[in-house]
Amino acid sequence: MRLALELALAQLLRRRRQGVVSVLGVTLGVGFFIAMAAMMQGFQRDFVARVIDVQPHVVVKDEFRRRPAQAAELAAGPRAAVELRGEKPVDEPRGIRGARAIAAALGDMPGVAVAPNLAGQVFLRYGTREVAATLTGIDPEAERRVGNLERDLVDGSLDALHAVANGLVLGEALARKLGARSGTTLSLAGTQGVVLKAKVVGVFRTGITSLDTSVAYALLAKAQVVLERPNVVNQLRLRLVDPEGARDFALRVEERFGYRSESWQESNANVLGIFVIQRAIMYSTIGAILVVAGFGIFNVVSTVAWEKARDIAILKSIGFRERDILAVFLLQGLLVGVAGMVLGWVLGFLIVAFMGSLRFEIEGFVRLQGFVLHRTPLHYAASGAFALATSALAAWIPARRAARADPVDILRGAT
Amino acid sequence: MSDRAPIVAARGVTRVLGGAVPATLVRDVDMEVAAGEFVAVTGPSGSGKSSLLYLLGLLDRPTRGRVLFDGVDTAGLGGDALAALRLARMGFVFQFHFLLPELGVLDNVALPMRRLGRLAAAGAEARALGLLARLGLADHARKSPDQLSGGQRQRVAIARALANDPVLILADEPTGNLDSASARLVFDVFASLAAEEGRAVVVVTHDEELARRATRRLRMVDGAIVPSGAPPAGTGAAGA
Numbered sequence: 001m002r003l004a005l006e007l008a009l010a011q012l013l014r015r016r017r018q019g020v021v022s023v024l025g026v027t028l029g030v031g032f033f034i035a036m037a038a039m040m041q042g043f044q045r046d047f048v049a050r051v052i053d054v055q056p057h058v059v060v061k062d063e064f065r066r067r068p069a070q071a072a073e074l075a076a077g078p079r080a081a082v083e084l085r086g087e088k089p090v091d092e093p094r095g096i097r098g099a100r101a102i103a104a105a106l107g108d109m110p111g112v113a114v115a116p117n118l119a120g121q122v123f124l125r126y127g128t129r130e131v132a133a134t135l136t137g138i139d140p141e142a143e144r145r146v147g148n149l150e151r152d153l154v155d156g157s158l159d160a161l162h163a164v165a166n167g168l169v170l171g172e173a174l175a176r177k178l179g180a181r182s183g184t185t186l187s188l189a190g191t192q193g194v195v196l197k198a199k200v201v202g203v204f205r206t207g208i209t210s211l212d213t214s215v216a217y218a219l220l221a222k223a224q225v226v227l228e229r230p231n232v233v234n235q236l237r238l239r240l241v242d243p244e245g246a247r248d249f250a251l252r253v254e255e256r257f258g259y260r261s262e263s264w265q266e267s268n269a270n271v272l273g274i275f276v277i278q279r280a281i282m283y284s285t286i287g288a289i290l291v292v293a294g295f296g297i298f299n300v301v302s303t304v305a306w307e308k309a310r311d312i313a314i315l316k317s318i319g320f321r322e323r324d325i326l327a328v329f330l331l332q333g334l335l336v337g338v339a340g341m342v343l344g345w346v347l348g349f350l351i352v353a354f355m356g357s358l359r360f361e362i363e364g365f366v367r368l369q370g371f372v373l374h375r376t377p378l379h380y381a382a383s384g385a386f387a388l389a390t391s392a393l394a395a396w397i398p399a400r401r402a403a404r405a406d407p408v409d410i411l412r413g414a415t
Numbered sequence: 416m417s418d419r420a421p422i423v424a425a426r427g428v429t430r431v432l433g434g435a436v437p438a439t440l441v442r443d444v445d446m447e448v449a450a451g452e453f454v455a456v457t458g459p460s461g462s463g464k465s466s467l468l469y470l471l472g473l474l475d476r477p478t479r480g481r482v483l484f485d486g487v488d489t490a491g492l493g494g495d496a497l498a499a500l501r502l503a504r505m506g507f508v509f510q511f512h513f514l515l516p517e518l519g520v521l522d523n524v525a526l527p528m529r530r531l532g533r534l535a536a537a538g539a540e541a542r543a544l545g546l547l548a549r550l551g552l553a554d555h556a557r558k559s560p561d562q563l564s565g566g567q568r569q570r571v572a573i574a575r576a577l578a579n580d581p582v583l584i585l586a587d588e589p590t591g592n593l594d595s596a597s598a599r600l601v602f603d604v605f606a607s608l609a610a611e612e613g614r615a616v617v618v619v620t621h622d623e624e625l626a627r628r629a630t631r632r633l634r635m636v637d638g639a640i641v642p643s644g645a646p647p648a649g650t651g652a653a654g655a
Contacts, residue, residue, distance in 0.1 A: 003529050010517035314513040317474060318527045318575075319502020321495050408475045411509070411587075412465070 004324060008331035011304050018300040019336060025293030026340020026387050027347055033286045033383035034348025039355060040282055042374035044275045047366055051264050054206040056115075056146055056237035057246040059267065060106075060253060062096045063260040095232035102257055103236055111241035112249075115142035118220055119235050120227040124170075126178045126186040133174055133216045135188070136235075137223025146239040149204060149217070155182045156202025161219050169202035171212035188218075192228035207367045271365050290386055293340065294394035297333045301395045305329055305402035312402055313410035326403035333395020334388065341387045345380055420486065421447035422583050422615040423471050428480035430466055430638075440466035442638035443480070450582060453609035453616045455629035463638035464619040465587050471617060472505060472585045473497045485582075502531055506576025510588035513572060514560040520547065520571050521556040527578035546574040550604065566597030573604055584608060586618045590625060602628055 012019050067089065073082050096102065099116055107114040118137040123130055140158040143149055150158050154172060161167040168188065170180065180186055180200050188198040198218070205212055224230050238253075240246055246263035254261040265272060305312070312325055355371045362368050424447035432438045441463045448454050448471075456464045469475040470482055473489055482489050484500060492500070501507075506527075514523045524543035528534050534542060547556050550570040560568055569589060576584055586605065590598035602618075602625050609616045609630065618629065626632050634641050 003526075007515075007517070010515075014517060310511075310513060311515055314507075314509070314515070316498070317472065317501060317507040317509075318530065319498045319500075319505075320530060321498045324530070408469045411469065411474075 004327040005331055007328045008335060011308060011328070012300075012332050012335055015300055015304055018296075018303065022293065022296035022300045022336045023340045023343065025296040026290070026337055026391065027343040029286060029289035029293050029390075030341050030344020030383045030387050031347030031351060032289060033386070034345065034379045035351035035355065036282050036286065037379045037383075038348075038352045038373045038375055039371055040278055041376075041379075042372040043368075044278075045374050046368075046372040047271065047275075050207055050366055051268055052243040053148055054152065054208055054211065055264050055267065057240045057243050057264050058238040058250045058253065059262045060096065060102070060236040060238070060257065061260045061262065062094050062234040064258060065254070065260050093229075093232070095229065095234050096236065096259055099233035099236065102259075103233075106236065106238060106253065113142075113145035113239045115139060115146040115237045116220065116233040117235040117237055118223045118227060118229060118233055120223070120229070121191055122216070122226060123189040124174075124178055124180075124186055124216065125189065126180050126184065129178050131174065131177050133170075133214050135190075135216050135218060135223055135226060137220035137227075138217050139220050143217075146237045152204040152206050153202050154205050156200075158202065160201035161217070164199050164201050166196050166198040166222055167201040167218065168198040169204060169217040170200055171215050172203050172205040173209070173213040174216065175200065175203050177213070188226055190226040190228060194226050194228055196222075196226055198222075205367075209363055209365060209367060212367070286383075286386075290390045293387070294390040297336050297391050297394040298398060300336065301329055301333050302398040304332060305398045308402070309405065309410050312405055313407035316407040317411075322403040326399050329399030329402050330392065330395050333391045333399070336395075337388045337391025340391070341384045344383065344387065348380070348383070421449045421483075422485060423448050423617075424483045425467070425471065425477075426481045426483065428467075428470055428477040428482060430463075430470060430475065431478040439638050441470060441477070444638075444640055446633060446640060448583070448615045448617055450615050451609055451613040452631060453606055453629045454618070454631045454633060455626035456617065456619045456633045456635060457621060457623060457626045458635035460621070462635040464621075464635050466638075467635065468585050468587050468617065468619050471583075472507060473500060502527060503579055504582050506573075506578070506581040506584045508569070508572050508576050508584070508586040508589045510591040514568060514575070516560060518560075519556075520552070520558050520560060520563070523560065523571060524574045524578055527575060531579050533579070543574070543578065546577055547571070550574050564597075566593050566600065569593060569597070569601055570604070573601065577608075582614055584614055584616045586616070588619055588621070590620065590622060598622070598625060 067087075070082075070084055070087070072084060073080075076082050103114045103116050106112055115138065119134055122133055122135040124133050140161055143158070149169075153169070156169065158169065161169065166188070168186075170178075175181060178184075178186065182200050182203060184200045185197055186200070187195055189195045218226070220233075224232060238249075240249060243264065247265050250261040250263040250266070253259075315325060315328075352373055352375060356373050359370045425444050428441055428444045429439065430441040432440055444467060456467065458464050466475070470477055473482065473484065476490070484504070489497065489500075514520075515526070518526065521540065521543050524546055525539045528539040528542060529536070544553065544556055547553055550573060552567060552570055552574070555563055555567060555571075560571065563571065569592075573589075576586075584605070589605075590601050593601065605616050605618055606628055608614045618626075620626055
């Protein structure tokens with residue numbers, strides 16, 4: 001094996017320029033793999049971490065996914081064919097019926113915290129500005145158990161909601177849109193016509209753009225007044241010890257209580273779906289780079305094998321077996337692959353370090369100050385494995401042809 | 416012919432090259448070479464000399480007939496077994512020296528030893544140096560092959576052929592590209608390998624003058640060995 005390696009290296013060094021180009025191909029593939037994976041996975045993990053951190057893990061809403069079965073269907077049984085026409089939904093008052101009991105039942109489960117809310121659309125007016133927002137009525141004590149709202153406050157406090165007659169906590173971006181800050185008194189208009197004067201007692205920043213631009217918190221009782229829905233709760237917000245299990249837990253809750261229960265995965269399905277597409281794009285781009293690198297390796301090994309036909313014949317006459325020849329040429333591809341992989345690791349590391357040093361503000365799904373980068377040896381291992389596999393495959397095709405060459409054919413041609 | 420057991424023997428060997436128009440390269444050849452014999456195969460271009468040599472060297476397989484090496488029919492041996500025989504028991508020299516340009520002179524000579532692995536690296540190097548010295552190339556061991564003259568390269572190739580102490584040496588027009596002085600030198604080496612060391616040597620050449628120095632001459636025409644009746648076996652007919 002050492003002999004084969006020496007021969008491979010010696011032959012490769014004779015084709016230095018082609019060799020270098022092939023190595024660079026692999027280097028770029030591996031380097032960009034690492035950089036893009038760090039960037040993309042960093043962003044995705046950051047988003048998920050923030051969502052898990054800030055948003056409730058499961059929200060039980062006052063909706064049903066399926067309309068309730070009609071009397072005719074119930075009477076006919078599940079195997080009968082029933083066609084109903086002119087169905088109309090019942091116009092019943094919305095809200096979760098028996099919310100208190102459901103909340104108590106959920107709260108008794110291990111690893112689950114519950115907070116009842118009433119959320120609805122309101123208009124906030126300050127001076128000439130009017131902004132639509134989602135008003136969420138909360139119980140500060142319960143809210144502390146299901147989220148980190150208090151930690152995200154940049155100004156004021158949750159307890160101040162109790163201290164002031166009509167206290168309001170606004171998202172930072174929302175406050176900016178209104179031109180309001182702590183202490184500002186503005187008017188709060190519900191869709192049913194109720195208008196209250198409310199005072200801003202706190203401002204929060206979660207980093208999740210959709211929350212910071214459109215959510216205001218008030219005490220549950222005040223929200224019920226503004227939205228004109230006394231004693232109604234239309235959301236139960238749950239926090240789980242195991243956020244990854246939210247999907248299953250939501251399913252079980254919905255099965256048991258009937259109300260639509262959304263896990264954070266479902267609520268953010270659009271963003272998570274984009275992540276899947278992002279990953280697909282990234283891996284196909286990287287794959288394409290490495291395939292091109294593979295062609296480079298194929299080219300260099302083919303060229304060497306072609307040029308070395310005479311040497312292959314002499315090696316065979318000396319007593320080298322097919323597999324010895326195969327090893328010599330396969331190793332050339334692997335040498336290119338290994339060199340490209342190591343250089344690619346260095347390149348990837350440097351790109352990631354450079355991106356990590358950049359500072360800038362962007363506001364997308366979340367608010368960022370620079371790239372969030374996920375650094376893991378896994379990216380190095382995966383890119384290396386991919387590079388080596390590509391190199392081996394690209395070299396194997398010409399190497400096998402070289403190994404199978406008939407020395408007599410070559411000798412007849414040469415002499 | 417020698418009364419010793421032959422190292423290599425052809426029995427009714429025919430080699431037909433397939434294709435649109437099949438060509439018979441070697442036609443029904445019977446011959447054998449014993450240890451200590453120096454056999455020269457002569458004949459015009461295209462008479463099948465080289466093809467016979469490839470068959471004796473187990474690089475090629477006969478279409479019909481058998482090639483026996485050391486009494487064993489090689490038809491039953493696989494590619495790896497044939498490679499092992501070539502490695503340990505044979506040495507090849509070709510018209511063009513065929514040294515590997517990437518390796519130095521010494522490494523070229525040591526290559527078969529390293530492949531065989533019988534000697535450690537230091538031992539292989541010492542033996543390679545000894546072989547080079549024997550061929551008058553001791554001063555050139557550290558050079559690259561392209562720094563040597565044609566005759567010197569061919570002697571390096573002979574040193575490489577001797578690397579694993581083979582019983583059979585096969586040479587295909589080894590002097591074809593050499594001036595007459597170098598050619599004579601190379602033939603002297605072959606003669607002494609047979610006479611003094613008891614190896615079997617088969618040399619394909621079209622140089623009749625040099626061929627006369629062999630212990631036995633075979634003449635080929637159209638792929639067949641023809642009786643060399645008329646010209647009397649000159650020197651060294653008695654053999655070793």
